Amino acid sequence: MKIAIVGCGATSISVVTQILAELSRAKFKHKALEILLFEKSEVGGLPYNDTSNAQLLNLPPSLMSVDAYNPKDFEEWLLEKNYTLDFVPRYLYGKYLKFRLAELIDQKLIPGVDIRLFTEEVKSINTSDKNRIFLVTAERAVNVHRCILAFGHSGPEPIPELEEVSGYFNDPWNIDWDKIPSDASVALAGSRLTALDVAKELISRGHVGEVVMYSRRGFLPSVRSKFSSPVALNYLRLDEIDFLGSKRLRLFDVLRLIYFELKSHGVNSLSCIKGYAPEYALEWIKKEINLADKVRIDQDIIGGIYRSSLIDYIWMKLPGEEKKLFLDRYLSGWMSIAHPIPLENAIFLRDALCQGQLKVRSGIKKILPINGGFSIQGKDVGISQIVINCKGVSKRLRHHRSSLVHQLLNSGQICEHEFGGMQIDPYSFHPIDRSGQLIRNFYAIGPMTCGVFFSVLAQVHNVRKSRQLAQRIVDEIKLESEKPLVGAL
Numbered sequence: 001m002k003i004a005i006v007g008c009g010a011t012s013i014s015v016v017t018q019i020l021a022e023l024s025r026a027k028f029k030h031k032a033l034e035i036l037l038f039e040k041s042e043v044g045g046l047p048y049n050d051t052s053n054a055q056l057l058n059l060p061p062s063l064m065s066v067d068a069y070n071p072k073d074f075e076e077w078l079l080e081k082n083y084t085l086d087f088v089p090r091y092l093y094g095k096y097l098k099f100r101l102a103e104l105i106d107q108k109l110i111p112g113v114d115i116r117l118f119t120e121e122v123k124s125i126n127t128s129d130k131n132r133i134f135l136v137t138a139e140r141a142v143n144v145h146r147c148i149l150a151f152g153h154s155g156p157e158p159i160p161e162l163e164e165v166s167g168y169f170n171d172p173w174n175i176d177w178d179k180i181p182s183d184a185s186v187a188l189a190g191s192r193l194t195a196l197d198v199a200k201e202l203i204s205r206g207h208v209g210e211v212v213m214y215s216r217r218g219f220l221p222s223v224r225s226k227f228s229s230p231v232a233l234n235y236l237r238l239d240e241i242d243f244l245g246s247k248r249l250r251l252f253d254v255l256r257l258i259y260f261e262l263k264s265h266g267v268n269s270l271s272c273i274k275g276y277a278p279e280y281a282l283e284w285i286k287k288e289i290n291l292a293d294k295v296r297i298d299q300d301i302i303g304g305i306y307r308s309s310l311i312d313y314i315w316m317k318l319p320g321e322e323k324k325l326f327l328d329r330y331l332s333g334w335m336s337i338a339h340p341i342p343l344e345n346a347i348f349l350r351d352a353l354c355q356g357q358l359k360v361r362s363g364i365k366k367i368l369p370i371n372g373g374f375s376i377q378g379k380d381v382g383i384s385q386i387v388i389n390c391k392g393v394s395k396r397l398r399h400h401r402s403s404l405v406h407q408l409l410n411s412g413q414i415c416e417h418e419f420g421g422m423q424i425d426p427y428s429f430h431p432i433d434r435s436g437q438l439i440r441n442f443y444a445i446g447p448m449t450c451g452v453f454f455s456v457l458a459q460v461h462n463v464r465k466s467r468q469l470a471q472r473i474v475d476e477i478k479l480e481s482e483k484p485l486v487g488a489l
């Protein structure tokens, strides 16, 4: 059997790890299995191939293992290589991913399984034959029995009116820093993790000009407590969601259960997910830094819900209008508390705010190009020479950098989900084509399944789903291995 995986970022390395783990647990005699990995750029994916020391992982190593059966795998690797267990730079995670993949390829851990990596872009896929999937790169055309799409993030959420304007940088993950004069005033469109990464990178490179983070609501991320630990959920349970969902699940019901969870631990309001307006950014970050020395029940509960599989179940049960309500009213606040930043980044933010080099402004309405720069319009008007788009990753397939995504969309083999990414069946991971049919032997996993699943952004989410997908594929391999060969006596 041949399985192709498109993309070789953190998700597909997790999928391969989990397929091997499931094969070895299932203990059956399978036919020869070839796993063909295709990567158009660098193994490990975009977030982890940066070389900067300033760009830190935003989750602790204990939540970054590629192996669902060994959540300590990344921690063990760091210790083995004599690194600390802090929030390490992201490129170290890239090294870990490359190391683990090389090990999987070289060690031939499971007899009869051969893993091969091709540094080639998959340009097109044809799924019209029921039994085979046909992939084309510039170097080869291959027929496989199964194909997994793990092509990762879309491109940045664009600001179309600024696209061709000089001084505007659309892609915050591919900036030619030499093109930004060190004394230029820089406006960052956004105030969350991407904006913080860019501000930190600029300032650590010696930028002396003013840097202002602008956003509509201006929510700043919370700061991760040093004592974060899982909390058992007593109210927000599967049976309760099933009961409420037997009629029609409302966002109000879910928020009420979250409120009860918080209340049972002495937090008497949902204000933590309503977000924060940043008039007093410096006071906010100072307060958050102080709280990092204490247990944060709000982070433990919201973060715990965000990392659990229950959140995807709730998301699937919520009707469209209720989902929309959550996205409009609560998403920014939710992400701010569910994805807290490392203390080191918060200290950077506090110091840059104290020194007056960095500012945070909310109420941004639009950015207009003017002679020699930009006018940032909102509650107040700001002027800057440079604008960097820090709105984060787009949820839309049409903004994806890979031409393959456009080929699949245009040919109707995949289609956009109304809440972002592509339509897939959440249980089988099969994409749904333009005519509403599941495409068997074809699967999709990772950030571009963000409309169907709520939690696809962090590695811990994708590892959980990698295990589900691997179990499914190994069950299918098992069934096929047991089938007698057609024509056999």
Ligand SMILES: Cc1cc2nc3c(=O)[nH]c(=O)nc-3n(C[C@H](O)[C@H](O)[C@H](O)COP(=O)(O)OP(=O)(O)OC[C@H]3O[C@@H](n4cnc5c(N)ncnc54)[C@H](O)[C@@H]3O)c2cc1C
Pocket: 006, 007, 008, 009, 010, 011, 012, 038, 039, 040, 041, 042, 043, 044, 045, 046, 047, 056, 057, 058, 059, 064, 120, 121, 122, 123, 150, 151, 152, 153, 173, 393, 402, 403, 404, 405, 445, 446, 447, 456, 457, 458, 459, 460, 462
């Ligand atoms: C800046 C940033 C920082 C992040 N930091 C963290 C963090 O600290 N912790 C965390 O848990 N999560 C973090 N994330 C979330 C991140 O989404 C996941 O951790 C993970 O990287 C997702 O992996 P992926 O393999 O699905 O996607 P990607 O990392 O995007 O990898 C997909 C790969 O597919 C390749 N590809 C695409 N199209 C083709 C094609 N046609 N042919 C061949 N190859 C193709 C791409 O080149 C890419 O290498 C971060 C995300 C970003 C954007």
